[in-house]
Amino acid sequence: MAELLEHLKPLVGEEHIAVREGVVVVSPKNTSEVAAVLGFADRHGVKVRPVGGRTKLGWGAACEAQIELSLLRLNRVVDHPWQDLTCTVQAGCTWQALEDTLARHGQFVALDALWPEKATVGGVCATNDSGALRHRYGSLRDQVLGMTIVLADGTIAKTGGRVVKNVAGYDLPKLMVGSMGTLAVITEVTFRLYSLPLHSRSFTVAADTAAKLAPLMQAIRDSHLAVQVLQMRGDASGFALDVEINAHPDAGQDAMLAEIVVKNGLSLQPGFWLYAERDKLWEHERLILKATIRPNDLASYAQEIVDKDGSFVAQSIGIVYAAFARDETTVRLAEEFRYHLDLQGGTSTVLKGNSEMDPVVGMSNIGPLMQAIKVQFDANNTLNPLVNQTSSQPAI
Numbered sequence: 001m002a003e004l005l006e007h008l009k010p011l012v013g014e015e016h017i018a019v020r021e022g023v024v025v026v027s028p029k030n031t032s033e034v035a036a037v038l039g040f041a042d043r044h045g046v047k048v049r050p051v052g053g054r055t056k057l058g059w060g061a062a063c064e065a066q067i068e069l070s071l072l073r074l075n076r077v078v079d080h081p082w083q084d085l086t087c088t089v090q091a092g093c094t095w096q097a098l099e100d101t102l103a104r105h106g107q108f109v110a111l112d113a114l115w116p117e118k119a120t121v122g123g124v125c126a127t128n129d130s131g132a133l134r135h136r137y138g139s140l141r142d143q144v145l146g147m148t149i150v151l152a153d154g155t156i157a158k159t160g161g162r163v164v165k166n167v168a169g170y171d172l173p174k175l176m177v178g179s180m181g182t183l184a185v186i187t188e189v190t191f192r193l194y195s196l197p198l199h200s201r202s203f204t205v206a207a208d209t210a211a212k213l214a215p216l217m218q219a220i221r222d223s224h225l226a227v228q229v230l231q232m233r234g235d236a237s238g239f240a241l242d243v244e245i246n247a248h249p250d251a252g253q254d255a256m257l258a259e260i261v262v263k264n265g266l267s268l269q270p271g272f273w274l275y276a277e278r279d280k281l282w283e284h285e286r287l288i289l290k291a292t293i294r295p296n297d298l299a300s301y302a303q304e305i306v307d308k309d310g311s312f313v314a315q316s317i318g319i320v321y322a323a324f325a326r327d328e329t330t331v332r333l334a335e336e337f338r339y340h341l342d343l344q345g346g347t348s349t350v351l352k353g354n355s356e357m358d359p360v361v362g363m364s365n366i367g368p369l370m371q372a373i374k375v376q377f378d379a380n381n382t383l384n385p386l387v388n389q390t391s392s393q394p395a396i
C-alpha cells in the first residue's frame with residue numbers, strides 16, 4: 001500500500017489521494033491525470049474502480065479494486081451551445097448541476113435520474129438508467145452524442161461527435177452506456193438536448209387488478225395523445241396507471257384521454273408526484289429487482305409481484321422495478337422471478353439484495369460476448385474486474 005501511494009503522488013498530487021477502508025481513493029483533476037493513473041495501474045496489475053457519487057456501487061459486477069478513481073473533481077459543464085441543442089459536461093458533474101445549467105436556457109437532457117443531487121453524469125451513463133421519461137424520449141443511449149473516454153491502458157479516445165448525425169463507423173458511446181465501468185473511464189459526455197416541456201399535466205387511473213389497466217395502457221399507446229409518461233405501479237392497496245400529457249391545453253387532449261379511460265370502464269383523476277414513485281421503493285430495507293420484459297407481459301408480471309406481497313413501479317415499455325421484504329425467502333423469490341423471466345424472454349437484475357445474491361441475475365446467456373468485448377478493451381482486466389477474475393496480488 002505504501003509503495004502504491006508513493007507511485008500515485010506525482011500523478012495527481014498528495015492532497016488528492018486518501019485511503020478509505022483499505023482502498024486508495026485517487027481524485028484526478030482532468031482527463032490526462034485519469035490517463036496517467038490508469039496507465040500506471042494497468043502496467044502494474046493494480047485493479048481500478050471508477051467512482052462517481054457512490055450511489056450505486058453495489059449494482060453490477062462486484063469487484064475488489066485497490067484504487068478507487070474518483071471523478072468528482074471533473075465536475076464542470078464544459079460547453080452549452082444552446083442554439084445547437086447540445087451540451088458537453090465532465091463525468092463527475094452531478095445530474096442536478098447539469099440540469100440547473102441547462103434549465104437557464106429552458107433545456108434538459110431527457111432523462112429523469114434518481115437522486116440527482118448526488119448521482120454523476122459518468123455514473124448515470126455507466127449504469128444506463130432511465131426512468132419514466134424513457135417512454136417519450138428513449139433510453140440514455142439515445143441522448144448521448146459523444147464521449148471522451150480513457151481506456152484501461154491510459155489511451156485517451158474521443159468517440160462520437162457534437163452533432164446529432166455525427167460519425168461514420170462504430171457508435172462507441174452506445175457501448176460505453178451500461179458498461180458499468182468495465183471497459184473504460186468516461187471523462188466527458190456530449191448530450192443532445194430538448195426543450196423543457198411547458199404544458200405537462202399528470203393523471204392517474206386506479207384499478208383493483210393489473211389486468212383492468214392492461215387494455216387501457218394499450219389504447220393509450222395506440223392513440224395520438226402526446227404522452228410523455230405511461231407508468232404502472234402497484235402494491236397491496238391496488239394498482240394505478242400514471243399518464244403525463246405534454247400538449248397545449250387548447251388541444252383538448254385531456255378530454256380525449258378521459259374518453260379513452262371511460263371507454264375502458266375506469267375513471268381519470270389528477271395525478272401527483274409520479275416521478276417520485278420509484279424513489280419510494282428504496283425507502284425501506286427491501287430486496288429490489290429490476291426486470292425487463294415484453295410490454296404485453298407487464299400486467300401478468302405486475303399482478304404476480306403484488307400477489308407475492310411486493311410493490312412495483314413499471315414503465316409501459318417493459319422496465320419494472322419491484323421491491324420485496326428482505327427475509328429468508330428473498331433468494332428463492334429472486335430465483336423464481338428469474339426463472340419466469342427466462343421463459344418469457346426477459347432479464348432481471350438484483351439492485352439491492354443480500355450477500356448470498358449474485359448481483360447480476362439472468363445474464364448467463366450473454367456472458368461470453370461481454371467477456372470477449374472486455375478482453376478487447378481491457379486485456380489486463382484492470383477496470384472493475386469481476387470478483388472471480390481478480391488476480392489476488394498487484395505486481396508492485
Ligand SMILES: Cc1cc2nc3c(=O)[nH]c(=O)nc-3n(C[C@H](O)[C@H](O)[C@H](O)COP(=O)(O)OP(=O)(O)OC[C@H]3O[C@@H](n4cnc5c(N)ncnc54)[C@H](O)[C@@H]3O)c2cc1C
Nearest residue numbers: 052053054055056113119120122123124126129130181186
Ligand atoms: C437502484 C437504482 C435505480 C436507479 N434507477 C434510475 C432510473 O430509473 N433513472 C435514472 O436516470 N437513474 C437511475 N438511477 C441512477 C442513479 O441516478 C445513480 O445514482 C447513478 O447511475 C449512479 O451515479 P453515481 O455517480 O453515484 O455512480 P457510482 O455509484 O459512483 O458508480 C456506478 C457505476 O458506474 C461506474 N462509474 C462511475 N463513474 C464512472 C465513469 N466516469 N466512467 C466509467 N465508469 C464509471 C462505477 O465504477 C460503478 O460501476 C438508479 C440508481 C439506483 C441505485
